[in-house]
Amino acid sequence: MFNNLSDKLDKALHVLKGHGSITEVNVAETLKEVRRALLDADVNFKTAKEFTNRVKEKALGQDVLTTLQPGQLMVKIVKDELTELMGGETAGINLKGSPSVILMSGLQGSGKTTFSGKLANFLKTKKTKKPLLVACDVYRPAAINQLHVVGEQIGVEVYSEEGNMDPVAIATNAIAHAKQNGHNVVIVDTAGRLAVDEAMMTEIANVHAAITPDETLFVVDSMTGQDAVNTAKAFNDRLNFEGVVLTKLDGDTRGGAAISIKSVVNKPIKFIGTGEKMDAIDVFHPARMADRILGMGDVVSLVERAQEQFDEEEARKLQKKIAKNQFGFDDFIKQIQQVKKMGSMKDLIGMIPGAGKALKDVDIDDDAFKGIEAIIHSMTPEERSTPAVINGSRKKRIAKGSGTSVQEVNQLLKQFNQMSKMMKMMQGGGGRKMMQAMGKMR
Template sequence: MFEDLSSKLDKAVQSIKGEAKITDVNIAETVREIRRALLDADVNYEVAREFTDKVKERAMGEDVLTAVNPGQQFTKIVHDELVGILGQDRVDISVAHTPPTVILIAGLQGSGKTTFSAKLARYLKRENNRNPILAAADVYRPAAIDQLKTLAEQIDVPVYSIGQKDAVRVAREAVSMAKSLALDTVIIDTAGRMHVDEKMMDEVAEIKAAVEPDETLFIVDSMTGQDAVNTAKEFNETINYDGVVLTKLDGDTRGGAALSIKNVVQKPIKFVSTGETLDALAPFYPNRMAQRILGMGDVVSLVEKAQKEFDEEEAQKLQKKIKSDDFNLEDFREQLKQIQNMGSITDLVGMIPGASQALQDEELDEEAFKPIEAIINSMTPEERRNPDLLNASRRRRIAKGSGTKVRDINDLMKQFNQMKKMMKKFSGMGSISKLMGGMKNMPFGR
């Protein structure tokens, strides 16, 4: 996420940290580098200019020029201004005083509206104990309705659809059905087009007038950069939505849309989607995003993810096993599963302070765990509990059963033993961070 921008900003900030003394000359040069980095990232020109003007104005003040550590002071200024253009504070979606809460989803075709609708339903159900229903109001593409039904089945959420091309009726009847079934949330997935056109705008406006949603969200493919910002502006002028959702953020190395959209349309970013799986959705926190862009990581989000997956009682048992050197391959397999449940490996590494820079030349394979699990699953329970039993003939058998090579098993066991020693030094959250940071050394992880 934002690798190119993070790398260039880090280079610009590090250059001034290396100066023996902060002056108006080297501050001006560093600010020019920051502006160039933002423009290269496809950030809106006016946004980039305003951002760097504010950074320069604050950096030229006495607080920086006379600070004990002016380099760190400058970094803080850049961080604070990034938070400002990203939206300052977290803004949640609105909730109706009288159920159901109606949420209208709009955006161009291909932006990820349908998948996001299901992700939002899952998120509200899991995190807020809501009981949602999905309305299939993208009535022109049968595939969209089928996709929504397939996704909804995975999260056990009902879908309302009809066999007619009447999106307004679908939306209105879905709200009525929610009331009759005592469901407290209606999420309406609408049709998109390849480009903004009058027919699409009119239909979304009609649906909005018919159901009077409590929240209207505009879905943006963040990888389209300034095109996304321009589309967001056109949509907002017509339907006046309440917030923005950035999808495909995991593939966005530049960050132009994320850094421009709030300032251009003056609407908050409310959620970000960082992958295709239904759990790859997160509330948007400007402060946390600014930290990640500057390579500071996002420890708060990492801890939140870990707390959801790691049971405290089980963690204490694991800690005892690690300390007593009783950590075995069954425990290791269970830890791998829990880490996978936390989300994308690349995304998790980005949350660990300094890890993105340390691993920027390494490719983290999202499928890296599969061969490891195949090897461990091909072992007998006795072998998993006592890896010392793995002699040459057993390793040949396991390699054949897992579709790998003996050297892969040798590499895995070498890394497993190293990891055991490392995890003995670090317990709790530290061990998770170290495990993630050590991914580049795992077999198949390159």
């Protein structure tokens, strides 16, 4: 995410970092580079200019030129301004209505249907809501199908009317259906067009007027950069929407949309989409995003994800097993599954400070665990609980069964032994202390 921008900002600011003598010329030069980096990332020209002017003003006002660590101070000023630019505070979603009605808007392929599902899933699991998904894309039967598939996947009811070509009627009926059936959130998915056109705008404006949503969200593909901002403007002029959803941030986007959209339409980004799966949704936090853009990682989000997936009961059982020296491959595979639940590997690594940059060219795929899992699945229950029994002939059998080599089996056994040793060392409160420390970071 934003690798290019991160690199360029890092280079621009590096000039100032660690240099004792800083001149006004130096600062100006740095800010010129910062501006160029922003423009390259497809940030709106006016936004970029105002941004660097503000940073300059702040920097000079705070006597960057005379402080001991001007480099660090500049990084902080840039970070703070970047946070402001992206909206400052985290914007929540309004769920007060009964039912709360949320309308999705956006161009074709921006990710409305996918995000409708993600949001329903998010509200269901995190906010214990009972959502209803509504299919108002009347032009493509496939679109209605797509929403049904999504609904099935996450266990959320989908409302659709076959043959009804009137999205206003469908949306209105859906809300009545929601009231009758105890749904407290209604998420209305609509049809997108390739480009902004009057027919689409009139249609969604009519739906908007008829159902008066509590939240109208504008869904936009972050890869579209500058265009995203123009589209946002067109939709906002008609719908006066409440917030923006930036999708496809898992790709290596240039970042322009994320940075300029708030300042152009003055509406906050509320959510981001970071993948095709239903759990690839995050609340947008401007400060954390600024950290990520500046390559400082996003430790807070990482810890939060770990805490979400961390099952305390399981952990307690695990500790007992380690203490009794009973940690086996069945436990090992459970650990792998816990890690996998946290999200894609690349995504997680991107949140580690410094690691995103260092590992950006390394291809980390989520199949990395597949070999390991296959090997463990080829073991007998005895071998899994007591790995010490795995001798040469057993290794050969396991390798054959899992489609791997004896060498790979050996490697896993070695890793497993090292891990067991480390776990024993962490006993006596080490692990618990670590989790407590993580809790405090919240």
